[in-house]
Amino acid sequence: MKFRLFATGLILLTTRSLFAEEVPDYFTQPTEVPDQREWETGAQPLPPIADIVAKPAQPFPVYGIYLWGDEYQKAHAEIEKMGVRSIRLSGPTSEAEEALLIAAEKGVEVMFTVSNATERERKKGVRWNRPAYESDEAYLEAMSESFNGFLDEYGPNGALYAGTGFESPIRAIEILNEPNYQYMIPDRMPREEVEAEREALYAKVLPMMSEIIYSHPNTLPIVGFSCGGGGATRADFRFVEGVYEKSEAGLHETYDIFSTHPYMKGAPPEAYKIKSWGPVAMSKNLAEMRAFLSEQGAEKPVWFTEVGWEIGHEYGGRYDVPDKRKPEMLTPELHGAFVVRMYLWAMRLGVERVFIMHLHDTDNYNGGLMTRSSLKWRPAAFAIQNLIQRMPNPKLIAALSDGEGDSYIYEFISDYTQDSPNHVVVAWNVLGPTEVEIPVSGTEIKIYDMVGNEKVLPVLEGKVKVTIGPYPLYIDSVSAP
Secondary structure, three states: OOOEEEOOOOOOOOOOOOOOOOOOOOOOOOOOOHHHOOEEOOOOOOOOHHHHHHOOOOOOOOEEEEEEHHHHHHHHHHHHHHOOOEEEEEOOHHHOHHHHHHHHHHOOEEEEEEOOOOHHHHHOOOOOOHHHOOOHHHHHHHHHHHHHHHHHHHOOOOHHHOOOOOOOOEEEEEEOOOOOOOOOOOOOOOHHHHHHHHHHHHHHHHHHHHHHHHHOOOOOOEEEEEEEOOOOOOHHHHHHHHHHHOOOOOHHHHOOEEEEEOOOOOOOOOOEEEEOOEEEOHHHHHHHHHHHHHHOOOOOOEEEEEEOOOEOHHHOOOOOOOHHHHHHOEOHHHHHHHHHHHHHHHHHHOOOEEEEEOOOOEOOEOOOOEOOOOOOEOHHHHHHHHHHHHOOEOEEEEEEEEOHHHEEEEEEEOEOOOOOOOEEEEEEEOOOOEEEEEEOOOOEEEEEOOOOOEEEEEOEOOEEEEEEOOOOEEEEEEOOO
16 A cells, blocks of 8 residues: 655644643644654665555454562553553562562463572572672572472462462563573673673573473573663674574574563664664664574564663653663653553564563663652553553554554554454654555545644545644554555
8 A cells, every 4th residue: 555745844742731620632643853862764674564464363462561579460461451461570589479460360460580699599698690699500509499499389270379369470481581681690891701791691591491491390581691781782693593502503503582671771662772883773684683582593583572762861861861861762752652662563563562661660771661759650661551452452553654654553453352343543753743645435434643632634535634743643443455
């Protein structure tokens, strides 16, 4: 299908809040200014749309959230209202037991990130990174105990579920969090030296833990690598390449899912972050990563197990960040737009899960979907709820615009589990606002803004004319082919 672009005047948006009595509409589109946060737009290295359309639908949609077990226990009702059915849990397992039972009861899918320390060691205050141990062997032995204990208690047929009638909600187990960063071996200089040590150690960790997990009666699929730096820094590629160089043959057989964390540090998900060595985009980095993994025989499903954006302290963010990070901060409205566009963008990239960082502001990161004390929703939570209501079980079927003129317009089956599902077109322009015409049927059509406000527009000569920008619009009940 084809669409037409129309030049329009620039429209500046006054910042508004969903905390007002009336939910504002997001049909009025803002203008993004790339140089404010050091990014630019440009052609994206995308996988062929035919390949993405041909991929089978997933039993769980891409929409996920990252949080800790006790947070899910307290906020699960709000997460259910949003419609999210896939979560990443981390932290002490003792704090997640009730959360796992709640997830099992509600049919929520869990990916659990298991760290490299037993509960017993944590209670003693023992650090769980490599310097806490005398040798690599001692560190790996502690990890083995931790992973075996985790599977005994929480894997399929684990002790936690005995007599409950519930099955384990854990879909996959992630081996460590960002092992290419300080969590496995702390930072020090020179950087090249410590990075090489991390690569060499993870080249031992992944095969050994996979042997334990695959041989355990309560086995689970393995999420490997979970790298930091998959977006604006490209640190994940250095780590993966280094681990493969330092590993024995067959590393591709030690994990089932590849994961990375493509933070863009204030730039939109579809943009290029400008770095001293050149522009970097998550799509470009992912394409190069997939090509490298393919050479290693490791063509795996890809999950983004952590990614997000921050709002400024002046908009309610918990933390007042250092001056050097302030250009990366967003308004709550743009934060919501970037989050839902991340889900949509992931589907175009063929990524199966995205876990947004984080349910609440945490670790000096103002990425929360709701406030911690009151659980009051930010715009991002409303935007996620609307996205899932529009497309609860989506299947991408066509690209009407794959970035031409910075416009992204995609057609989805809204719920592939239905016999006669609606088709929904989702449209946005990175810089906006831009007027486009989209082919539809009938004499009028409903459109929805980012949080679910609706309008009815006339259809003229088989097309509807809409103004798109950074806030995605949804065109409902598009004629099915």
